[in-house]
Amino acid sequence: MQITELRILLVLAEEMNMRKASERLFVSQPALSQRLQSIEKTWGAKIFIRSQKGLTLTPAGEKIIDYAKEMVVKEEKVRENLSALEGEVSGTLRLAVASIIGQHWLPKVLKRYVQRYPQAKISLITGWSSEILKSLYEDNVHIGIVRGSLEWKGVKKHLLKDELYLVDTEIKSAEELMATERPFIQFRSDSTYYQEIQDWWHRKFQTSPKRTIVVDQIETCKQMAYNGIGYAILPSVALDDESKPIYKIPLSDPEGNPIARDTWMLGYEAAFQLKQVQAFLEVVEEWSNEEESEDRYG
Incomplete structure (x- = not known):
C-alpha cells in the first residue's frame, strides 16, 4: 500500500468524520469515499463503519490504523536520514x-x-x-x-526560568488577599505548579482562599484576571500583554527569593x-x- 493511502487512513482516524477529513485532504467527499472503498478492497476488510454521527473503527480497522501509523513514522525517519545526508x-x-x-x-x-x-x-x-x-x-x-x-x-x-506573580486589576499587595471577597482563579495542571502555589499560600496565610474558581486552561485563567473577574497566580512567560492595566506582585519563598518555574x-x-x-x-x-x-x- 502506498504511503499516500496510509496517510489518508490516518486523517480519517483522526477526524472520524468524512466531511472534515475531505477538507483536510482537499478532496471532495465522494472522491474520498471512493478512495476509501478502494483501500478497503485492497485490505479485504471493512475499516470504518459510517453512521449519522460519523465514522467508527472496526476491529480490523484498528489494526490497520496501527500499521499505518507505524509505517508513516518509519517513512518520515528514512526521509530525515536522507535529508541529513544531503546537508539541507x-x-x-x-x-x-x-x-x-x-x-x-x-x-x-x-x-x-x-x-x-x-x-x-x-x-x-x-x-x-x-x-x-x-x-x-x-x-x-x-x-x-x-x-x-x-x-x-x-x-x-x-x-x-520565569517567576510567578499574583495578578489582579485591583489588588496591589499580597496582604490585601485576606480582606478581599474577590475569587482566586486557578487553572488545572498535572505538574508541580499547583503544589507550589498551595505551599506559598499556606506559608503566608495558614488558611484557604475564601472563594475559588477553577478553569481548564491557563489562558482562560489569565483572561478572567485581566478582565477583573478575580485574581490569579501566573508565570511571567504568560504576562506578555503590556497594554493591559494590571498589578503584578512577585511571589517569594521564606528566604525572600523569587519563586520561579x-x-x-x-x-x-x-x-x-x-x-x-x-x-x-x-x-x-x-x-x-x-x-x-x-x-x-x-
Missing part, C-alpha cells in the same frame, strides 16, 4: 510542547525558524508535561518542552543529531541570547 535543513521537526510555552514563547521562535528554513516542516502537539513525556517515550517527537522538575535520562537542556527541552541523543533539530536548537539559543541581552540592558 528539511524534513519534519516534531515537537511536543507544554501548552503555556506553545501559546506564548514558541510562536516567536518558530516564526524565525520557518523563515530561515522554508524546506523544513513542523509537526506540533501541545498538552500537559505528562502527555509530552509519553510522546517522547513512544518516540513520536524529536523534542519535548516541559515545565517543572522532571526525571529524564536522555538529553536535557535548560530553556528558561523552569522550562526544559528533552530528547534522545539520536534526535539531536538531525539537521532540522540542530537548526531549531540554534534558533532557540540565538533567541535566548537576545532575550538575555534585552533583560540586561533594557
Whole structure:
C-alpha cells in the first residue's frame, strides 16, 4: 500500500468524520469515499463503519490504523536520514510542547525558524508535561518542552526560568488577599505548579482562599484576571500583554527569593543529531541570547 493511502487512513482516524477529513485532504467527499472503498478492497476488510454521527473503527480497522501509523513514522525517519545526508535543513521537526510555552514563547521562535528554513516542516502537539513525556517515550517527537522538575535520562537542556506573580486589576499587595471577597482563579495542571502555589499560600496565610474558581486552561485563567473577574497566580512567560492595566506582585519563598518555574527541552541523543533539530536548537539559543541581552540592558 502506498504511503499516500496510509496517510489518508490516518486523517480519517483522526477526524472520524468524512466531511472534515475531505477538507483536510482537499478532496471532495465522494472522491474520498471512493478512495476509501478502494483501500478497503485492497485490505479485504471493512475499516470504518459510517453512521449519522460519523465514522467508527472496526476491529480490523484498528489494526490497520496501527500499521499505518507505524509505517508513516518509519517513512518520515528514512526521509530525515536522507535529508541529513544531503546537508539541507528539511524534513519534519516534531515537537511536543507544554501548552503555556506553545501559546506564548514558541510562536516567536518558530516564526524565525520557518523563515530561515522554508524546506523544513513542523509537526506540533501541545498538552500537559505528562502527555509530552509519553510522546517522547513512544518516540513520536524529536523534542519535548516541559515545565517543572522532571526525571529524564536522555538529553536535557535548560530553556528558561520565569517567576510567578499574583495578578489582579485591583489588588496591589499580597496582604490585601485576606480582606478581599474577590475569587482566586486557578487553572488545572498535572505538574508541580499547583503544589507550589498551595505551599506559598499556606506559608503566608495558614488558611484557604475564601472563594475559588477553577478553569481548564491557563489562558482562560489569565483572561478572567485581566478582565477583573478575580485574581490569579501566573508565570511571567504568560504576562506578555503590556497594554493591559494590571498589578503584578512577585511571589517569594521564606528566604525572600523569587519563586520561579523552569522550562526544559528533552530528547534522545539520536534526535539531536538531525539537521532540522540542530537548526531549531540554534534558533532557540540565538533567541535566548537576545532575550538575555534585552533583560540586561533594557
